[in-house]
Amino acid sequence: LTAGGELVNVPLHRHDITIDLSRVELEARYGVTDRWQAALRMPYERKDQSVTINTIDAATPEEVAAMQRNGDIHHRDETYTGFSDFSLLAQTAFSGLVRERDGLRIGFGATIPVGRTEDDPWKLGEAGDEHLHIQFGTGTFDPIAEVIYSTAVGAGVTANSFVSTRLPVYENDKTYRGSREITAMAGLSRALGPVGLRANYLFFRQGASAWDGERDKNSGLVSHGVMLGASYKLGRTALGVDVRIPVSQRLLADEEDAFEQGVGVMVRLGI
Numbered sequence: 001l002t003a004g005g006e007l008v009n010v011p012l013h014r015h016d017i018t019i020d021l022s023r024v025e026l027e028a029r030y031g032v033t034d035r036w037q038a039a040l041r042m043p044y045e046r047k048d049q050s051v052t053i054n055t056i057d058a059a060t061p062e063e064v065a066a067m068q069r070n071g072d073i074h075h076r077d078e079t080y081t082g083f084s085d086f087s088l089l090a091q092t093a094f095s096g097l098v099r100e101r102d103g104l105r106i107g108f109g110a111t112i113p114v115g116r117t118e119d120d121p122w123k124l125g126e127a128g129d130e131h132l133h134i135q136f137g138t139g140t141f142d143p144i145a146e147v148i149y150s151t152a153v154g155a156g157v158t159a160n161s162f163v164s165t166r167l168p169v170y171e172n173d174k175t176y177r178g179s180r181e182i183t184a185m186a187g188l189s190r191a192l193g194p195v196g197l198r199a200n201y202l203f204f205r206q207g208a209s210a211w212d213g214e215r216d217k218n219s220g221l222v223s224h225g226v227m228l229g230a231s232y233k234l235g236r237t238a239l240g241v242d243v244r245i246p247v248s249q250r251l252l253a254d255e256e257d258a259f260e261q262g263v264g265v266m267v268r269l270g271i
Contacts (some may be wrong), residue, residue: 010067011057017075017259019134022046023084029091039107041087047080047134073130074121085137086112087144102151111142111166119174120211133218139172153188160200161186168209175212179219181205185227196231202244208252220252223261231268240268 025043032038053067089109097104115137124131146164153159162185168178187200202225209219224247231240244264 008063008066010063010070011055011059013053013055013057013059013067015071015075016052016054018050018052020048021264022048032090036090036092039087039089039091039109041089043084043086045082045084045136049075049080049134050077051075073128074125075133080132080134080136082116082136083114085115085142088112089144089146099151102149105148106146108143108145111138111140111144113137113139113141113172115139117172117174117176120176122211122214122216135176138168138178139174139176140168140170140178142166142168142178156191158189158191159187160189160198171210171212177210179209180207187227194233196233196240198227198229198231198242200227200229201225202227215253217253221249222252223249225261229266236271238268238270240270242266242268 023043023045025041027039027041029040030038051071053064053071055064055067059067087109088111089107091105091107093103093105095103115135117135117137117139118132121131121133144164144166146162148160148162150158150160162183164183166178166181168180171177182203182205184203185200187198189196189198204221204223204225206219206221209216225244226247227242227244229240229242231238242265244266246261246263249261
């Protein structure tokens with residue numbers, strides 16, 4: 001785009017976008033009966049987006065400025081903050097199912113659509129209007145479920161596994177239907193007095209989301225990674241740090257914009 005808003009041809013170039021995500025999640029639990037409890041998770045996120053234009057073919061300063069103006073319609077150097085969708089689950093636990101020292105926890109419920117949503121970015125982009133692909137929620141009540149199993153395998157060593165899923169089933173009032181997701185994790189943990197060490201394999205699959213029944217081209221991913229962590233417990237308070245290291249990923253459609261997941265750090269505080 002020129003300064004006057006006219007379309008012009010520019011040399012081949014690439015937009016490199018980085019998004020740094022910070023997330024704080026508060027979880028509150030309430031015992032309903034001896035066997036059942038309710039859990040409410042309330043995440044707050046900060047998303048820092050930075051954009052760099054890299055020319056592939058030679059370009060004049062005027063052409064680079066036109067690239068920047070066009071890019072600002074789609075993505076900008078901005079910071080977005082807000083609550084993501086809350087989660088409300090009913091949870092129960094069992095022990096001694098397969099082995100003497102094992103445990104199974106099951107939870108199911110729904111998300112609560114408090115996260116900010118956007119209008120269809122593809123339609124806005126086609127019209128040349130500024131838009132945003134980043135959202136903080138789906139705008140729908142989505143069924144969720146999770147299963148956690150653990151069993152002692154040695155002195156102070158525990159094997160753990162975890163599976164969770166989120167299954168949006170309908171569109172919000174802006175015609176958006178979220179991605180169906182599944183997360184799985186398996187690994188070992190070791191207790192050394194107040195110190196805990198853990199190592200896990202992590203799998204994540206995000207299906208395609210849709211706008212007005214049309215697939216969102218920027219959705220769909222399968223990734224594998226490892227998560228290494230440590231924690232320290234002092235009385236009823238525990239502080240933990242986990243580092244997620246991506247190993248591989250695969251996009252579910254060739255026409256999607258290419259993106260890569262970076263190393264993630266998670267800090268947990270339990271009181």
